[in-house]
Amino acid sequence: MISPRTLRNLRSELSRSLLAKLGIAILAVILFTAVFAPLLAPHDPTEQDLDNANIPPLGFTATENQTTSQMVDGEVQIVEEEVVVNTTVAHPLGTDSLGRDVLSRTMFGARTSLLVGLFGTSIAVVLGVTVGITAGYYGGRIDDALMRFADVMLAFPSLVLAIALIGLWGQASLRIPDPLVELGIASSEMPSDIVLPGTVIAVVALVNWVWFARVARGEALSVRDQEYVKAARSMGGSDLHVILRHVLPNSLTPILVLATIQVAAIILLESSLSFLGFSGAQLSWGFDIAQGRDYLSSSWWIATVPGLAIVAAVVGINLIGDWLRDALDPGIEGQGGAP
C-alpha cells in the first residue's frame, strides 16, 4: 500500500526539514523512556518519602513557606526560611509533596499518555474511517443519517462528553504485568503492572472518531467519482472490492496526517481527564499536574515537569504530522505525471 515513491518522498522531505528530524527525535526519546521506564527511572514512582518532600530540582532554590515570626526591636518580623537543594542527584527533578520522585513519575506517566494516545487514536481511526467511507461511498440517505449523527457528536464539547461517558461507564482499567519487571530485568521495586485505562481509551476514541469520519467521507466522495472506481465497477467489482482496493488506499494520506494531530489532541484530553480526576489513572502527566497545582506557588516543579512533558510530546507529534503532510501531499500520484 505504501509505494516506493511515497517512501522516497518521505525520505527526501525528512532530509530537507530540520523540524521533522526534531519531531522524530523528541518522539523517539519519549517512546524510549516510556518503554524502558522501569530501567531508566531512579526511583519507584509511587514510593513516598515524607522526609524528603518538596525538594526542588537540582540546582534550584526553594522557599519554604513555613514562616517564623520574631520580635525584633519591638516589631514583628516575618522570617522566611530558604532551603537550597540539591547536593545529591538522588532527585534530579525534585520530589512532590509526598516525597515521590518527579522524574520517575514523569517517565512512567509517559506510558499512560502514549498508550491512551495510541489505542485511542487507533480505535477512533477504525471507527471514523468505517463510518466516513461508508457514508461517502454510498451517499444519499446513508450519508445523511451518518453525518447528521456525526454533527451532533461534534456539537458537544469533547471534555464534557468524555466526562459524561466516564460517569456512565465507570473507570475500568486493565492491569498488564510489566514484562521488564516480571522477567527480572528491572528492579522488582518498580510497579509490577502497566495500567491500561480502558474506559479512558474508549472515551477518547468515541470523542474523536467524528473527525476521522468527516475527513474519510470527504475523501471517499472525491475518490468514488474517479474513473478507476467506475472502471472497477464495470469489471464487476463488488462494493467491498472497490472500497478496500481503491477508496481506502486513496483516502489514507489525509487520514494519516489527521491521526498524528489527533494523537496529540488525545494525549491532551487524557491529561485533562486525569487532571480533573476522572480517569482514575494514578501515574499520568495530567494526574501529576493536578497534584502539583496546590503547590504551584511554593513547589512549581511538581506541575511544571509533567506539563513540559506534555508540551514536548504534543510538539513532537505535530512536527511529525507536518512532515507527513508535506511529504505525502504532493506525492498524491497522478498530478504531475511523466512527460
Next chain:
Amino acid sequence: MTDPLVTVDDLEKYYYENDTLLDRLTGAEREAVRAVDGVSFEVREGETLGVVGESGCGKSTLAETLMRLREPTGGSVTFDGDPVFDLSGTDMNAFRRRAQVMFQDPFSSLDPRMTAGEIITEPLAIHGVGTSGERRERAETLLDEVGLSADQIDRYPHEFSGGQRQRIGFARALAIDPEFIVLDEPVSALDVSVQAQVLNLLADMQAERDLTYLFIAHDLSVVRHISDRVAVMYLGEIVEIGPTEEIFEDPKHPYTKALLESVPRADTDERDRTVETIRGDVPSPRNPPSGCSFRTRCPELIQPPGLDLPQATFRGISEFRTRIENGDIDVDLRWEQVGDPDREDREAFVDSLREEAFDTELPDAEEETVSEAIRALADGDRETAAATLRERYRSPCEAIDPGLPAGEHPSACLLNEQPEDVETAREEWEADYEAPEAGASSR
C-alpha cells in the same frame, strides 16, 4: 448482415434535480435533466459503431447506462439476447466479463496506487481467474501486445505518459477476453500524433480478436477510420445514424452537416461550403426546445407555409426570437444605451436594438413585424414581443418532433424521410396553420 450483439431500445436516463427530502417537503418542483432521451440502435457483432456528439449531448451517460453503471429511467438493453437491466448473480457476472469499458481520462482511469500489473489484472482478480502467477504472466503478455514492455509491469501510472496510460487502460479492458468493449472517448485527451497510434492499436486488436466496439467521441474525424457505422447524438437523442462513408459523403441531418463543416478537411474548398456552421450554445437538457431539439441552432430551419424568405434572413429573425423568448435581451440596459431614462423615445430604442440584432436590410413586411415586436419589448412586454414574432415566423420544426425512421441511414429531420406518424402530424399541423391558436406553440 450480421446479428446485433447489443440492442438498445428506447433507452432513457433522466436525472432529477430538486429531489432531496427537503425539496419534496417544501414542494419544489422536481426538474428532469434528460441526459439520454429515448435512444434506440444496435451494435452488430464484429463492427464498430461510432457515437459522436458535442460534450453534454449525453453520449457518456449513454455508455454508462448501457453498461449498467447507472440505472436507466426507461427502455432496455439486450446483450446477446439477455436483458442487461434484469440480470443478476452469475448472469450479471458473465455480462461483466463479456463487456468491458475503456475510459477517457488517462489520469483518473488508473488507480495511482496500483502498479501497471495490478491494474491490468484487476478484472482477472475480481473474477478469480487464474493464480496470481498466471495473472502476472497474462499482464506481461498484454503489456507487450499493447505496445509497452513487460518489464514495465511494476511501474506506477505516474511513470507513464498519457498515451501509455491509455494503452494500459486498454490492456485492462482486454485482460478478461471480452467480446464487446465500450470505448468512451479513448483518445480525446491525447495529442493528435499519439491519437493515431492508439487508434491503430484499437483497430489491430479488434481484427485480431473479433471484438465489437462502441466508440464514443466528440469529433467526427476520430471515428471516421475506425467505425463501420456512425450515430450522431444531439441533446440526448440520435439525430442520424448510418454507414460511415454515407455519413461523411452524404450527411442528411443539418447537425451532421454542420459538424462536418467544422471539421477541417483537405478536400473541401472554402468557397464550396454551402451550409453555415452552427452558432449559439447547446440548449440545456433541463429544458430542451419543443419539436426538433436542434431547431434553435439549425441553419435549415423550415419556414412556415406561405413564407419564402432568404434562409439567412429567416434564421436571423428566428435567432432574435429565441433571444427574446429566453429573456436574453436586457431591456433596462438597452434603454440606458439609448440614453433615455424616461423611456419615451421608443423609436430610438427600436433603431438601437434593430441595429444590434440584424446587420442586413430586412424586406419591408419583416421590418414592420420585427419593429412591432421591439416596440412591445420597449414597453417591457416580453410576452407580446415573442408572440408577435411567433405568429408570423412559427416553423413546423418547433411543433413537430421529428423521429428516426427505420432503415440503414435514417435521420431525425423533417426535411428528410420521416416515420408515418410524424408525417401525419406535420400534415395536420400545416392544415391548421392558417388559423393558429394563440399560445399553441409556446416553447
